[in-house]
Amino acid sequence: MAxxxxxxxxxxxxxxxxxxxxxFPLSNSSTKHTLKPHQSSKESTTISRRKFLNGSLALLPLVxxxxxxxxxxxxxxxxxxxxxxxxxxxxxxxxxSKDTPALRAGNVQPYQFILPPTWKxxxxxxxxSGNYCQxxxxxxxxxxxxxxxxxxxxxxxASPLIRxxxxxxxxxxxxxxxxxxxxxxxxxxxxxxxxxDELIETSVEKHGDxxxxxYVLETPYALTGSHNLAKATAKGNTVVLFVxxxxxxxxxSSQKTLQAILDSFEV
Numbered sequence: 001m002a003x004x005x006x007x008x009x010x011x012x013x014x015x016x017x018x019x020x021x022x023x024f025p026l027s028n029s030s031t032k033h034t035l036k037p038h039q040s041s042k043e044s045t046t047i048s049r050r051k052f053l054n055g056s057l058a059l060l061p062l063v064x065x066x067x068x069x070x071x072x073x074x075x076x077x078x079x080x081x082x083x084x085x086x087x088x089x090x091x092x093x094x095x096x097s098k099d100t101p102a103l104r105a106g107n108v109q110p111y112q113f114i115l116p117p118t119w120k121x122x123x124x125x126x127x128x129s130g131n132y133c134q135x136x137x138x139x140x141x142x143x144x145x146x147x148x149x150x151x152x153x154x155x156x157x158a159s160p161l162i163r164x165x166x167x168x169x170x171x172x173x174x175x176x177x178x179x180x181x182x183x184x185x186x187x188x189x190x191x192x193x194x195x196x197d198e199l200i201e202t203s204v205e206k207h208g209d210x211x212x213x214x215y216v217l218e219t220p221y222a223l224t225g226s227h228n229l230a231k232a233t234a235k236g237n238t239v240v241l242f243v244x245x246x247x248x249x250x251x252x253s254s255q256k257t258l259q260a261i262l263d264s265f266e267v
Contacts, residue, residue, distance in 0.1 A: 077146065078117025090114035090260070093146075095156075100143050102238075105135040108143065108158050109235045113242065113265040116257060119148045130158070138163070140188050143240075151254035152225065152246035154261060157188045159239045171211060172234040178202040178213040181232060181239075189215075189230050189243050191223030198222075207266060210235065214262070227251040229262045240267050 081091035094112040095103055102108040122145040126132065130141030140159035147153040161168070164175050164184055175181055179202065186194025194217070201216040215230040222228060225245035232241045242265040244258040251258075 074120035074122060076117060077115055077119050077121060081115070081117075084114045084264075086264075087114065087260075089116070090264075091117050093144075095144065101129060101131040101134045102137075102141065102143060102158055107135055107137070107160075107236075108238050108240065109267050111143075111156065111240060111242075111265065111267045113154075113261055115146055115154075115261060116148065116151065119146045119151070121145070122147050122153075140185070140241075148254075150250065152244060152250045152258055154242070154244045154258075157185070157241040157243065159185060159188070159241065161234060161237045161239060164239060169236065170234060172213060172232065172239070173211055175234060175239070178204065178215070181213055182215055182230070185232065185239070185241055188241060189217065189222075189224065189228050190219050192221070194219070194222075210267065212265075225250070227255075229258055231262050231265050233267050235267050 077091055077093065081093055084090040084092045092112060092114055095108075095110050097103045100108070103110065124142045124145055128142045130137050130143075133139075133141070137160055140157050140163070143156035143158050145153065145155045161170060164170075164181070167174050172181065179199070182189070182194070182199060182202070183196075190198075198217050198219045199215065200218055203214045205212045205214060210233055212231050212233045215228075215232075217228040217230065218226065219228050220226050222245070224243065225247045227246045227248070227250075229244040230241060232239060234240075242262060244262050246254060246258060
């Protein structure tokens with residue numbers, strides 16, 4: 001960064017000496033610098049010094065500010081997450097209150113899933129994270145995102161229960177069928193719209209008292225990718241939607257990996 005060009009301090013402060021020459025010689029006779037009748041030479045110097053210091057201090061943020069978070073590099077999850085106890089070739093991500101605003105606010109129950117160790121956690125934009133609306137968000141928000149350039153990406157989306165049903169603490173069965181739920185949350189799977197014809201398969205799984213709806217989608221116009229797998233459940237005041245996405249090239253080599261990640265998701 002080029003340093004700002006400012007007059008030396010000695011030149012500015014020397015204006016207090018009656019015999020000193022003007023700091024900025026007047027090259028145009030129509031331009032005059034005069035003191036007000038009540039303003040002394042000393043007061044004028046104080047003002048000049050204050051203006052200089054204020055201008056210098058204004059430059060400090062440009063010099064000492066750290067780079068914005070968007071420039072920071074994500075690191076592979078295998079460097080800090082523990083191996084999965086079920087399959088050591090994956091690592092286990094367990095979301096806690098330290099991870100997202102919604103978890104800290106108690107609006108989302110802790111969840112977990114496995115990932116290949118080469119994946120990286122991506123930053124979620126503040127406007128998408130729900131940080132600005134906790135603890136009472138009216139619209140769905142993104143909890144976490146992970147990605148691998150060769151294999152695809154996943155994200156966890158949370159939706160306020162009140163957006164889907166007026167029944168408090170409703171189960172996913174209370175909200176409706178798998179088709180009805182994906183019709184409401186489909187845009188959060190694809191990133192834009194969901195055509196009913198893009199829904200290839202639905203299924204229902206039960207783990208203890210928790211019911212999950214699962215989906216296979218072929219979405220050629222989706223922003224997230226041409227292939228999407230999704231899994232949803234309701235707990236507390238929130239519906240949690242897990243989405244695994246890939247383009248055609250990624251899908252060919254990572255379909256089984258994405259399916260294993262999806263199957264491991266639990267709330």
